[in-house]
Amino acid sequence: MELFEAIRKRRSCRKFMPDSIPPEDLGKILEAATWAPSPANNQPWEFIVVTSPDIKAKIADAAAATKTMLFEKSGWKWLERYNVDFIRECPVLIVVLGDPQKSGAHIFLGDSIPGYQHACAAAVQNMLLAACDLGLGSLWFTLFERCPVRRILKISTDLDPLSIICIGKPAAASSETPRTSFAEKTRYI
């Protein structure tokens, strides 16, 4: 698929078929991640590929609890309706872990721009585009708390679980979400 087509066609998918993902497709998606740029090319990412129904169910339960707590704190109606069962239903989760020590020289600035997280987010975007190219649906899920996810996946304290990517064959077409034109978001000097 052409790059611009993939960028334009990528959608957030929340309804997946149970069909498993061929290992070669999974490999292409993970390899795409590793070609993202990072501070001083320190590649601050690691991945956990979750296909175990038991582990997926535990993560889904933890996310549902987080969602309920967030609804109570925010009062946002859409959170009450938001169903996270896609975490249980999709055939593969890719959990992206970042290494906070790998932010390059920026760690000496002491400000709040975490370079390792930026690099991991770029790696995620590569994965979402790669999934789209392969005809797969994907979702960049972030509505989780790190403590329970860390416990369920036995993640060491020196790594940060940053994102959970759901991947699978889409069970339905996702509608395009609108965008504000760049012209309204850009100034020129």
Place this chain on the structure above:
Amino acid sequence: MELFEAIRKRRSCRKFMPDSIPPEDLGKILEAATWAPSPANNQPWEFIVVTSPDIKAKIADAAAATKTMLFEKSGWKWLERYNVDFIRECPVLIVVLGDPQKSGAHIFLGDSIPGYQHACAAAVQNMLLAACDLGLGSLWFTLFERCPVRRILKISTDLDPLSIICIGKPAAASSETPRTSFAEKTRYI
């Protein structure tokens, strides 16, 4: 260009020709940014396109001062040698601003995962891939302090300057930086 080719061919470019970028190419790059995913599709990005030689010089001077300070703090030899003149020389800088209020429900978690920054980083990755597709070189520059950049560009306090993207025709081929295979970075459960 095919998606996987763009992902694989993207390089960090630090030597640019002075030739200006056609406005339609710049438009394609900025539009690509806006198709990145974001929490609840809140599109937390804004852009400043800098072509003014005077403003570029001011940003380059500020980055050089930051670099010197970081070398003194870190003692990292490569920082002493690192020449940021490409900021002055490249025809276009795209400064990416993020809105910290647009992190979705995550703002109620009070943890350190800034969703608006993740979305802006995904938008940056789209821009780098788009530049590659158009035969342009690019650099994701983050070695700056926000205070001076904010002052030079008159950025309001409610927006966060997160990244500076240098774009232009490459003056030399950039060599490929090696990657650790995903196989060494992935566990399966």
